[in-house]
Amino acid sequence: MQDTELFADDELLFTGEDVDDFPVRKLSPWRVLIVDDEPDVHAMTRMVLGDYAFEGRSLDFVSAFSGEEALSVLKNDFSIAVVLLDVVMETSTAGLDVARRIRTFINNPLVRIILRTGQPGVAPEHKVITDLDINDYWQKAELTSQRLTTSITTALRSYRDLCKIERNRVSLAQLAMSVAHQIRNRTMTITGFANLAARKFDVDSEVAQYLNTITEESRRLEEVVDSVSEYASIDNCDHLNSEIYQLLEDVVSDTKVFASTLGKEVDFVVSIKRAVVDSRADLFKKVILELLKNAVFFSDDTSPWVELVVEVDSELCQIRVSDNGPGVDDVDLPYIYDPFFTKRSEAVGMGLSIVRRVVDGYNWTLEVSHGDPHGAVFSLTVPI
DSSP: OOHHHHTTTOOOSSOOOOOOOOOOOOOOOEEEEEEOSOHHHHHHHHHHTTTOEETTEEEEEEEESSHHHHHHHHHHOTTEEEEEEESOSSSTTHHHHHHHHHHTTSOOSSSEEEEEESOTTTSOHHHHHHHSOOSEEEEGGGOOHHHHHHHHHHHHHHHHHHHHHHHHHHHHHHHHHHHHHHHHHHHHHHHHHHHHHHTTSOTTSHHHHHHHHHHHHHHHHHHHHHHHHHHHTOOOOOOOEEEHHHHHHHHHHHHHHHHHHTTOOOEEEEEOOOOEEESOHHHHHHHHHHHHHHHHHHSOSSSOEEEEEEEEOSSEEEEEEEEOSOOOOTTTGGGTTSTTOOSOTTOOSOHHHHHHHHHHHHTOEEEEEEOSSSSEEEEEEEEO
């Protein structure tokens, strides 16, 4: 029999295997906030970008028809990736005010802002780009479908990368806290055994002195670990309303206790006012406490003096911490917020780093200057 006859019927010898249908996880869309007082602009934007997708994710549009409405949305929704923002709405500068408040009062550094204006004379491009933290600027008359698509793509790519950086920062902070925990356990063990061993030797013996050195250095290492843990634990600078008067009184009381541990009889000059600031109470207290402790630490050894002054207006709370110490050398100014930078051997050097971490987290303003005639002055500006 020929081979051709054997397979003449051309029947299938094997059937295909059953393949389970696994559901494909649908990616969540990119959320885009359209801010414009013209309904036609909203409709046109949705039509032009209706079929748009970036990295397999479509767009989910949210509409706001005024600056105040946009701010309300952004305060409660941190998933917005891009804001398409008009300039002239309820006021001639409403959009500019929104862009400014997104970075300051709402403190959202991730969302990308594309400014679209029909009246370029109100918001000249060079001035807006220089003064505001926005990502693109277009005159509506020049904004074609292709240009809008390109601008959205650039903004989303930037937003994606910033989110990755933020996630990596959080992961690094968690790693630092885990490492600090492991080091703390070892230092406690070292200190415990060093103390046990020291009991077996005469207090004045050379070995006992070595063991005391080990104990002291272990204690200092624990202080470093505690500071690193505290720094790494500042993860969420949440937006909460905090009344500062009692907080400041508590901080001043704690600072006086700190001064006594240093053996300093500090003359505190305190002038505080009532205000409600946008901050977690514990983080606000931490910032002021570290600034006051720094002032006490570096105040004059003979007649130490520290001043805390609070001034409040309709939008801002300004807090000034001054001392009568030697001040900050100009050569040291670029480094005073660096971790472990200190001019005192007994200090850890993390206090001002923690201050800077919180200040940056809330996008507050912190400046340092020379006192008159000497000393250092730290000026903190916080939105209310």
